[in-house]
Amino acid sequence: MNCYDVIVIGGGLLGCFAARNLMRYKLKTALLERREDLCTGISRANTAIVYSGYDMKPGTLKAKMCVKAAQEFGTLCAELGVRYSPCGSIMVCFGPRGAQTLRQKYEQGLESGVRGIKLLSPQEVLQLEPNISPQVVLGLYTPDTGTVIPWELGIAAAENALQNGADILLNTEVRDIVPLENGFQINCGSQTFETRGIINCAGLFAAEILEKVSSPKVRIYPSGGDYLILDTKAGGHISHVIFHEPEHKDKGLTLVPTVDGNILIGPSEVPVEEKNFFATTGEGLTALRSLVSEVIPSLPLEHLIRSFGAVRPNPFWVHQDPLSGRYVPEDKGISSFTILESTPRPFLSLIGIKTPGLTCANELGSYVAEKMAALLGNIPSNPDFNPQRPAPLRLNDLSWAERAKIIKRNPLYGQIVCRCRKISEGEIIDSIRRQPGAVTVDGVKRRTGSGTGRCQGSFCTQKIIEILAREHGCSPAEIHKDNKGSYLICKEGGSQC
Amino acid sequence: MLEYEIVVIGGGPAGMAAALSARNSGISRVLLVERAEVLGGILNQCLHAGFGLTYFGEELNGPQYAARFIKRIEQSDLKVLTSTTAVSLQGDGRVILSGSCGLLEIKAQAVILASGCRERPIGSLPVTGTRPAGIFTAGMAQKMVNLGGYNIGSKIIILGSGDVGMIVARRMVLLGKEVIAVIEKEAVCGGLLRNQIQCLEHYGIPLWTRCTISRIHGQERISAVTVQNLEDGREKYIECNTLITSVGLIPEQELAEEAVDGGAIPPWLFLCGNACYVHDLVDDVTSEAEHVGRKAAEFVKTLKQVGKDYKQAGSGMLEGDVQGAHQEQAPEEDPEKADIPQDKTQHIFCIACPKTCKLTPSSQGWEGTICGRKDPVVAVR
Numbered sequence A: 001m002n003c004y005d006v007i008v009i010g011g012g013l014l015g016c017f018a019a020r021n022l023m024r025y026k027l028k029t030a031l032l033e034r035r036e037d038l039c040t041g042i043s044r045a046n047t048a049i050v051y052s053g054y055d056m057k058p059g060t061l062k063a064k065m066c067v068k069a070a071q072e073f074g075t076l077c078a079e080l081g082v083r084y085s086p087c088g089s090i091m092v093c094f095g096p097r098g099a100q101t102l103r104q105k106y107e108q109g110l111e112s113g114v115r116g117i118k119l120l121s122p123q124e125v126l127q128l129e130p131n132i133s134p135q136v137v138l139g140l141y142t143p144d145t146g147t148v149i150p151w152e153l154g155i156a157a158a159e160n161a162l163q164n165g166a167d168i169l170l171n172t173e174v175r176d177i178v179p180l181e182n183g184f185q186i187n188c189g190s191q192t193f194e195t196r197g198i199i200n201c202a203g204l205f206a207a208e209i210l211e212k213v214s215s216p217k218v219r220i221y222p223s224g225g226d227y228l229i230l231d232t233k234a235g236g237h238i239s240h241v242i243f244h245e246p247e248h249k250d251k252g253l254t255l256v257p258t259v260d261g262n263i264l265i266g267p268s269e270v271p272v273e274e275k276n277f278f279a280t281t282g283e284g285l286t287a288l289r290s291l292v293s294e295v296i297p298s299l300p301l302e303h304l305i306r307s308f309g310a311v312r313p314n315p316f317w318v319h320q321d322p323l324s325g326r327y328v329p330e331d332k333g334i335s336s337f338t339i340l341e342s343t344p345r346p347f348l349s350l351i352g353i354k355t356p357g358l359t360c361a362n363e364l365g366s367y368v369a370e371k372m373a374a375l376l377g378n379i380p381s382n383p384d385f386n387p388q389r390p391a392p393l394r395l396n397d398l399s400w401a402e403r404a405k406i407i408k409r410n411p412l413y414g415q416i417v418c419r420c421r422k423i424s425e426g427e428i429i430d431s432i433r434r435q436p437g438a439v440t441v442d443g444v445k446r447r448t449g450s451g452t453g454r455c456q457g458s459f460c461t462q463k464i465i466e467i468l469a470r471e472h473g474c475s476p477a478e479i480h481k482d483n484k485g486s487y488l489i490c491k492e493g494g495s496q497c
Numbered sequence B: 001m002l003e004y005e006i007v008v009i010g011g012g013p014a015g016m017a018a019a020l021s022a023r024n025s026g027i028s029r030v031l032l033v034e035r036a037e038v039l040g041g042i043l044n045q046c047l048h049a050g051f052g053l054t055y056f057g058e059e060l061n062g063p064q065y066a067a068r069f070i071k072r073i074e075q076s077d078l079k080v081l082t083s084t085t086a087v088s089l090q091g092d093g094r095v096i097l098s099g100s101c102g103l104l105e106i107k108a109q110a111v112i113l114a115s116g117c118r119e120r121p122i123g124s125l126p127v128t129g130t131r132p133a134g135i136f137t138a139g140m141a142q143k144m145v146n147l148g149g150y151n152i153g154s155k156i157i158i159l160g161s162g163d164v165g166m167i168v169a170r171r172m173v174l175l176g177k178e179v180i181a182v183i184e185k186e187a188v189c190g191g192l193l194r195n196q197i198q199c200l201e202h203y204g205i206p207l208w209t210r211c212t213i214s215r216i217h218g219q220e221r222i223s224a225v226t227v228q229n230l231e232d233g234r235e236k237y238i239e240c241n242t243l244i245t246s247v248g249l250i251p252e253q254e255l256a257e258e259a260v261d262g263g264a265i266p267p268w269l270f271l272c273g274n275a276c277y278v279h280d281l282v283d284d285v286t287s288e289a290e291h292v293g294r295k296a297a298e299f300v301k302t303l304k305q306v307g308k309d310y311k312q313a314g315s316g317m318l319e320g321d322v323q324g325a326h327q328e329q330a331p332e333e334d335p336e337k338a339d340i341p342q343d344k345t346q347h348i349f350c351i352a353c354p355k356t357c358k359l360t361p362s363s364q365g366w367e368g369t370i371c372g373r374k375d376p377v378v379a380v381r
Ligand SMILES: Cc1cc2nc3c(=O)[nH]c(=O)nc-3n(C[C@H](O)[C@H](O)[C@H](O)COP(=O)(O)OP(=O)(O)OC[C@H]3O[C@@H](n4cnc5c(N)ncnc54)[C@H](O)[C@@H]3O)c2cc1C
Pocket: A009, A010, A011, A012, A013, A014, A015, A032, A033, A034, A035, A038, A039, A040, A041, A042, A043, A044, A045, A046, A047, A048, A049, A050, A051, A172, A173, A174, A175, A201, A202, A203, A204, A205, A209, A225, A267, A310, A311, A312, A313, A353, A354, A355, A356, A357, A358, A359, A360
């Protein structure tokens, strides 16, 4: 039997940061993730923005956490060895309705203590972002907005948790939770765990996890969003995060100059069939294109290299319909961060955490960890906790002279595998050998950036499969793209052949 | 820092021919760099016949065609570095190479870029749906099957009737796989008629013209596609476990873009093969590359004549004055020399091929016709 003080369910951004912050206390902790890698759910498909906090209602937990998190984000990323681009943001609008919203957000920002927030005249907007449509009527600038690669951040937090003693168990799906006198038993198929407390960070499935121990109170109703990614060749087109406040439509456009130098465009708002359905829609993609032509007409969409779909976890309070016995949602969704505490045993749930969940991941993690430590009864803090996670070697960030030295020490850093992003075999092997390391092609991609360039992996995927197979001592046919079932090569004699 | 008169980047048919012809034009210090472990480029994965009909007057397969040039190179005193990638091409003509032996900085008087092309990814198309495993570009599929010996799927749909797509379709049928159809959005086949007959018709592979794939299905591995008829909009759900895309090739010019100076290709940089524009036939690649090799050799000799021998020049030797020197040596009436960018802002000339092709700026970068081809070639911005 595996016994823990706390088990975190779900290895997305929130689970990874919950685990990291639990290590600040003397708590034996495990994180259980059902898939083959971390950060493959909502944390894989989002807008990657660190919000400065003027969107949220002043005084709420969300606003307070967000403003603080944005101001400290550079420090957090430095601690975790994660790349962060504090590029600032400009919200733009093209008419009176938008202008009113911007002024309101400006006031909110002032009240919440957003640093350096200011309104910009059209000339000032165009000076900072000359490619914005000259029809712009007002801008709202904040310096504390930035962009980060979400999975890079989440994986770094998980590595840090592991370095501080947490267990990270992949391929471990929580099926049942049985209350015990002094905690819970968690059944994951072939494995069973016992724990005193649970932190539920199961993302889109957090309500289902909660319902394993209590009657339904809240449920998640998904909606979808589409994104486009442009090649780095289009990268210079903007230098800030651009938010567009629309006049007539509900949903404006967001443009992000990513850490890797691409432009991310999105998201649209579309209905989605099921929670696991990360798929793009024709309507969404068309809507994005038409918004682009309004907001930033010269954006070279011919440099499109990829589109992807996201799923939003919209939480709603539910009540039981007396006639049908079914649970039905309230009319309006919940807008605050939903952090539920179930009694009598320590069970905390983060449910339907949408934007700015990425920004606040560390704050939320620290919040639930502190709460859990209190629930478990005056747990002492861990004096040995080390917040620093050594950053992986990234040759592209080094000077030629430094690179030359590293290649001399290990020639594998000289062999370029991903030609578009110029990622070496040495970096790929590192990403596999780190703990928790990559076991899938997308796992390598998330850790190194390989396959995210303009050829989208057509040159390097085979080589990466072969390196993974060699490192894990298995056959290439056993290497998956991203999860069980996503085979790339058929097993001889297998059913697919 | 090592010094060479000419550095050729890419050891496919273009790079091999350019390097040999530069050497045969009297340039003694020529370096050929190839990222893969062996020379040959795309040819190594083309196990089918159909190469060399015009250049050698006989029909060879890819590796056989490559072998003839590899042999000539082995017999020459060309310096060859394999397993070595050119990672940067600086504005002053320095090439940075990365390989197991380390990071090398090479000073070159002329650089020939023969880096081939890449395949357009499916992400650039308006195809909706999921992004599961089992979607391959045709060149990637060809390499995995022919060189890796991997079994990549059994029930296959091919999107795009380019030559590579059709050749891969036939290969998969020969391996005993089911190729459901080749799907083409135009009314006619995108590749050579020869390939349409030899690869599709002879093997009974259906070609569905005026159709496209509008949606991809499947959670982990692809399970089906929605095929849309572009004439009447009707859609059909077709089960498959593999999608192979052949939707266009894009010249790999990123290194040239790094070296671009004020919007123009510097005079010491030459492009050839698929890095310049996409060729149908390797024979054309070879003859054009030989021409480019000679032109690069001439350029280096011109530098010598005006006393700008690389051995005496300082580290910034390829800045400014060289272009001037080159223009001195290039009387306006000489058509062979008309390829020097005269006015960087107006237009640039294609310096790669025998004809004097002109590129003009457009919103897309540079456009124009090259070698009598109608399709616009977006060259270096
Ligand atoms: C479209 C979109 C855009 C966004 N943009 C931004 C932004 O720009 N800035 C910002 O700050 N925030 C943004 N957010 C919010 C942010 O992305 C989320 O708050 C955050 O990623 C949520 O992480 P998570 O860990 O809750 O979920 P997930 O990443 O989905 O993680 C949940 C994990 O739990 C696992 N799991 C589920 N069930 C089980 C089980 N039974 N057993 C074991 N494991 C299980 C899943 O496999 C998954 O890995 C955005 C959100 C969306 C939807």
